[in-house]
Amino acid sequence: MTENDARGDASVTLPPQAGPSGAAAAKLARSIPEATVARLAVYLRMLGELAEQGAETVSSEELATATGVNSAKLRKDLSYIGSYGIRGVGYEVAALHHQIERTLGLDHQQAVALVGVGNLGHALAGYSGFGGRGFPVAALFDVDPDLVGIHINGILVEHVRDIARVCAERGVTIGMIATPGPAAQAVCDQLVRAGVECILNFAPVLLQVPEQVEVRKVDLAVELQVLAFHVARRRAAEAAPGANGAHGPVPATNGSAVLPR
Amino acid sequence: MTENDARGDASVTLPPQAGPSGAAAAKLARSIPEATVARLAVYLRMLGELAEQGAETVSSEELATATGVNSAKLRKDLSYIGSYGIRGVGYEVAALHHQIERTLGLDHQQAVALVGVGNLGHALAGYSGFGGRGFPVAALFDVDPDLVGIHINGILVEHVRDIARVCAERGVTIGMIATPGPAAQAVCDQLVRAGVECILNFAPVLLQVPEQVEVRKVDLAVELQVLAFHVARRRAAEAAPGANGAHGPVPATNGSAVLPR
DNA sequence: TAGTGTGAATTGCTTCACAGCA
DNA sequence: TGCTGTGAAGCAATTCACACTA
Structure with missing residues (x-):
């Protein structure tokens, strides 16, 4: 990929x-x-x-x-x-x-802000691997009044409107967006305004950012669809042998590595 | 990438x-x-x-x-x-x-089994985007006695030891592994034994699989580290201008797309 | 002598630029 | 006339193969 x-x-x-x-x-x-x-x-x-x-x-x-x-x-x-x-x-x-x-620049810690603590965001906030690898989650944000004010893993969830202030205060360098798609661009704009220049985007939209901002996108639906393609290819090959189907070494190696519970 | x-x-x-x-x-x-x-x-x-x-x-x-x-x-x-x-x-x-x-082979549904319903797995199980995109989650597995037997999104969590039987019964074609690293290979072997030929791996290990099995790996720690590299590069460029730092068009385009809450 | 470091060859992806069709 | 479809050119990444050295 x-x-x-x-x-x-x-x-x-x-x-x-x-x-x-x-x-x-x-x-x-x-x-x-x-x-x-x-x-x-x-x-x-x-x-x-x-x-x-x-x-x-x-x-x-x-x-x-x-x-x-x-x-x-x-x-x-x-x-x-x-x-x-x-x-x-x-x-x-x-x-x-x-x-x-x-x-990789991992000799100094990078504070991470996570916006959107719904389903996926909540899991990311609770993921212990980040802090242990030099990426302490320094701030959590959401707009849902039921979520703002609670603590997850000891971190207070704050309102999205405070992104700029809080990120500046805590020296956040990396933002993660785990909001629903329609909210992502506005959140992204806020992060950029707060000076964040690296964003990991889990929302299914193409973010518009100034050129100095680096965005990486993670899209699980796409990953599944690529796998689905391989299933389909294999099935077709089985249905119609004689056609040169799958083959050649298929190393279990792709994009990158992982996140346990 | x-x-x-x-x-x-x-x-x-x-x-x-x-x-x-x-x-x-x-x-x-x-x-x-x-x-x-x-x-x-x-x-x-x-x-x-x-x-x-x-x-x-x-x-x-x-x-x-x-x-x-x-x-x-x-x-x-x-x-x-x-x-x-x-x-x-x-x-x-x-x-x-x-x-x-x-x-892409999306004209017939693909049943998905998810192994490991801890932090991340729970979020994935609750993600509504899968079913809506032709990937209904048909089975959930874990080993934790506190989790086995509960329902998530209406789906029963079953014991890992039943993977082979349940996957065969429900025609599972895609497996997702969201267990801790050390458990992943054993789970993978079980899925393969059950006939699953496509696996999306969230655990931070290299899975050993027979050549007909397709594995894709998703590693959030790696994503963050790549971003960290860009932060470091940028900082160094600022500290030492004159050196040709970042530049050229930086489209907000990377691997792929996303997953909302 | 075992195993690194790297120019050169290769492979595969992206971009260009334009012929051809609705 | 406007936009697709595609050969050909250009690049980037991977792999080969071997000189070199601890």
Whole structure:
């Protein structure tokens, strides 16, 4: 996907990061493909697990297998952030974990605001994975008088009209929109006015934003429809064998990773 | 990229669909890029909205603008499913809607089973968008004794051990896994044993499946991390102007679409 | 010697630009 | 005349294959 897939301008320029390391700086000042950025996040999670298990090093082959990519792609991905491998040995788990964290900007926390605490929003607010991964939910908003004023996971639900003030106060950098479709654009405008420049959109609408604002869309209905397409294709292939149906390696690898309960 | 995004083998073969139309059959028996399949689902939703508003026809330009793609891409996408446009006029909304539905296999309902009705799973079970879009949730499963036996949205939560029997009985074709990571593989194996060949995975693990099974992964942590990367990049660009920071058109277009409350 | 880092080849997606039809 | 449908060009991402080094 894809999709997660498929975007117009796919690579981004990574300016030299403030911080240590001079040798790496020149290297970092290059373009990292968007697809690579998404995979780095996946590698990062696996490196965390490996570290917990006490592994000191991994080879590209091991890490690639564990994350469902091929090893050449993995090495190329890592080469975009610099050369931290040891030839003949592999990568030092802790060091690589740290480098990826730095590259993704996870070395400082990012406060997240969630707008819309209905069905899905409520689940997102209660998802413990965010805080643990450096994305503390700092504010919740809704318009429903039954919801405004309650606490979810210890966080007060405030009225949407206060978005600008509250986000500014708490240094929110990322907004998540989990409202019904018709409300999403207005909420988005509020977030943008509050200075938020990155938005994760769960509402089934195309958001209009100024060009400096980055939007990612998550659409579960589309995911299901893509799967439905595969079901249909398979059925047709079974009904009419002889036609070259499904085949070729079908790795269980797609857009990205996950969220448990 | 969307992923949604980045997959190994990207295009699929579409065998001739059973059903009417002989002229189209040859056309349909070709490969449709995965990226196109995902966008077709987006066009489909917009066509539904246009139909509700009473529109009879749309031009590629209008439909493209409304869905956030460029018109050449849209026309090429539609050309994969056949030639249903009228030169000088545009596309007939109802006919195109119907064709895309058929291509995606949405002309017959697909029963969905959801495993894991914790935080996220509960939200998914309550999401009204599925049933309305041809994906009725036909079964819910969990292992928690406090959950097994309750009803959510009128659907009984059953024990995971009954997956095989219940899925077979109800003709489930798509499974959604919203369990904690460690439980996901075992649940996946159960679904596969029950004959499910398409799985939407919300757990943060790489599922091992036989090659005929299609898996799509949705990982909210990865989405946030990709956004975090953009925040970091932007900050660095501001801190060090002169370096060529962000720029170029940044369309609010990514993997795919959405899910309201 | 095992395994990284990377130029070069390849594949597949996107965009262009225009011929052709209603 | 206006807009579709599509070959061809242009790009981005993946994969190959091997020089290189710890």
